[in-house]
Amino acid sequence: TQLLEQSPQFLSIQEGENLTVYCNSSSVFSSLQWYRQEPGEGPVLLVTVVTGGEVKKLKRLTFQFGDARKDSSLHITAAQPGDTGLYLCAGDMDSNYQLIWGAGTKLIIKP
Amino acid sequence: DSGVTQTPKHLITATGQRVTLRCSPRSGDLSVYWYQQSLDQGLQFLIQYYNGEERAKGNILERFSAQQFPDLHSELNLSSLELGDSALYFCASSYSYNEQFFGPGTRLTVL
Numbered sequence: 414t415q416l417l418e419q420s421p422q423f424l425s426i427q428e429g430e431n432l433t434v435y436c437n438s439s440s441v442f443s444s445l446q447w448y449r450q451e452p453g454e455g456p457v458l459l460v461t462v463v464t465g466g467e468v469k470k471l472k473r474l475t476f477q478f479g480d481a482r483k484d485s486s487l488h489i490t491a492a493q494p495g496d497t498g499l500y501l502c503a504g505d506m507d508s509n510y511q512l513i514w515g516a517g518t519k520l521i522i523k524p
Numbered sequence: 525d526s527g528v529t530q531t532p533k534h535l536i537t538a539t540g541q542r543v544t545l546r547c548s549p550r551s552g553d554l555s556v557y558w559y560q561q562s563l564d565q566g567l568q569f570l571i572q573y574y575n576g577e578e579r580a581k582g583n584i585l586e587r588f589s590a591q592q593f594p595d596l597h598s599e600l601n602l603s604s605l606e607l608g609d610s611a612l613y614f615c616a617s618s619y620s621y622n623e624q625f626f627g628p629g630t631r632l633t634v635l
Binding site for chain 1: 631
């Protein structure tokens with residue numbers, strides 16, 4: 414059972430376009446992280462959201478945590494080839510000592 | 525640079541063999557996590573250690589084992605290797621379990 418569903422699984426768009434990827438669950442998380450992974454490298458933490466409804470911005474990337482803390486979204490404005498990578502969301506449930514990972518969204522930005 | 529180191533970077537071995545992967549966490553981090561990532565797949569959590577003790581177990585095969593030493597470095601032992609064990613193996617460390625910092629990974633190829 415996949416507790417965190419990411420969509421879309423794959424997205425290929427042109428440079429300059431906007432996009433949103435989603436991370437959804439029926440479970441409540443105390444926090445949620447977004448990571449980006451480039452081919453052959455380890456994931457890199459981008460952001461942690463903690464409060465329901467919270468919005469965080471990282472340059473052209475906007476992260477939102479759902480009001481009920483069951484879902485999150487990542488919006489990229491004016492995507493660039495450097496944004497290419499695998500975007501992973503991971504949720505923290507207080508009852509576990511491990512993160513619950515989504516399967517990832519593979520994003521390709523074409524020049 | 526995340527501060528997490530992993531050795532070796534690449535490992536090529538034959539079926540039936542045993543290998544050991546090593547991880548040194550970031551300074552001050554007590555938790556170490558091991559993950560397996562097969563080609564174009566998401567992260568599969570294997571096992572977590574906290575300050576020398578096993579804290580959480582994921583989808584780790586019985587042929588695999590791990591330990592964390594008093595200096596907090598960790599080793600993942602893979603035995604009776606099969607072709608399907610070929611993958612990237614990542615180590616991550618954290619001070620708190622909801623934000624993880626990943627090493628560069630070890631790419632294991634079983635021939």
